[in-house]
Amino acid sequence: MPVVIVSGTGTEIGKTVVTAAVAALALAGGRTVAVLKPAQTGVGPGEPGDTAEVTRLAGAVTAVELARFPEPLAPATAAARAALPPVRPEEIAEAAGKLATEHDLVLVEGAGGLLVRFDAAGGTLADAARLLGAPVLVVAPAGLGTLNATALTTEALRARGLDALGVVIGAWPAAPDLAARCNLADLPDVAGAPLLGAIPEGAGALGPADFRAGAGGWLAPALGGDWSAGRFAATFAPGPGAVPGRSRA
Ligand SMILES: Nc1ncnc2c1ncn2[C@@H]1O[C@H](COP(=O)(O)OP(=O)(O)OP(=O)(O)O)[C@@H](O)[C@H]1O
Ligand SMILES: [Mg+2]
Known part of the structure; x- marks a missing residue:
């Protein structure tokens, strides 16, 4: 599994934090790691982007950006408005493939959700994943609304012959509501893919030592940790549902 695409249901949902946790565990296991952010938007020259955050949290990764566009927009739109060349899926695949020859693990973090456009031809991260034959890790929010967005994302992956x-x-x-608790059982069901971890809210604000010490408890063995979906779901299992018309008195 040398190249893993880290995508998800949208923006600001924790892709960078998840990328950092996966990277931290790989580094702890003695593997070399590269993190590729093909298009960093919403960040000016010299400002820290997502790869800087991964480096801060996880440690010594090779951090690569292919392009940076200052406006916080989809990469295709941001590139056009900045009159800069966009990043094409072929370039993403080529860069990731090259990094994979030099590293044990390459994590490619998308911009926003899976079908956000990178260029005017409609190229997406899914196209890069297909060119690479790389699996896609789907990052999703915890609460109400995540089931639909996650199902749409994995359905789009399947429609393209991609592996979730x-x-x-x-x-x-810290205080999961009923929807978040119920989603632990429903998310893998609607996704048709296993639940491979849950990063605690606030983890992104931890110092590097605490983040690295915690990462193993947040991610499943498939991602290098010892988190258990079954144990986690049992811990947070909701009580019986309300039955209409029946008195609980
Ligand atoms: N588990 C978490 N703990 C603390 N903060 C978090 C966590 N998950 C996300 N955040 C915060 O929420 C914001 C968005 O998270 P993150 O940068 O990981 O999202 P993203 O999906 O990578 O977004 P983008 O599409 O912009 O790359 C950040 O400010 C981040 O610090
Ligand atoms: Mg990010």
Whole structure:
């Protein structure tokens, strides 16, 4: 599994934090890691982007950006408005493939959700995944609304012949509500892919030592940790549902 695409249901859902946790565990296991952010938007020259955040949290990874566009927009739109060349899926695949010859693991973090466009021809991260033959890790929110967005994402993967490695919850709340608790059982079901972890809310604000010490408890063995979906779901299993018309008195 040298190249893994880290995508998800949208923006600001924890892709960078999940990428950092996967990278931290790989580094702890003695593997070399590269992190590729093909298009970094919403960040000016010299400002830290997502790969800087992964480096801060995870440690010594090779961090690569192919392009940076200042406006916080989809890469295709941001590139056009900046009159800069866009990043094409072929370039993403080529860069990731080259990094894979030099590293044990290459994590490619998309921009926003899976079908966000990178160029005017409609190229997406899914096209890069197909060119690479790489599996896609789907990062998803914990609460209400995540089932539909996650199902749409994995359906789009399947429609393109792509492999959904699994789903990771980007930010698991300290006080999960009923929807989040029920989603632990429903997410893997609607996704047709296993739940491979849940990053606690607030983890992205931890210092590097605490983040690296915690990562193994947030991700499943498939991603290098010892998190168990069954144990986690049992811990947070909701009580019996309300039955209409029946008194609980
Ligand atoms: N588990 C978490 N703990 C703390 N903060 C988090 C967590 N998950 C996400 N965040 C915060 O939420 C914001 C968005 O998270 P993140 O940058 O990982 O999202 P993203 O999916 O990578 O977004 P983008 O599409 O912009 O790359 C960040 O400010 C991040 O610090
Ligand atoms: Mg990010």
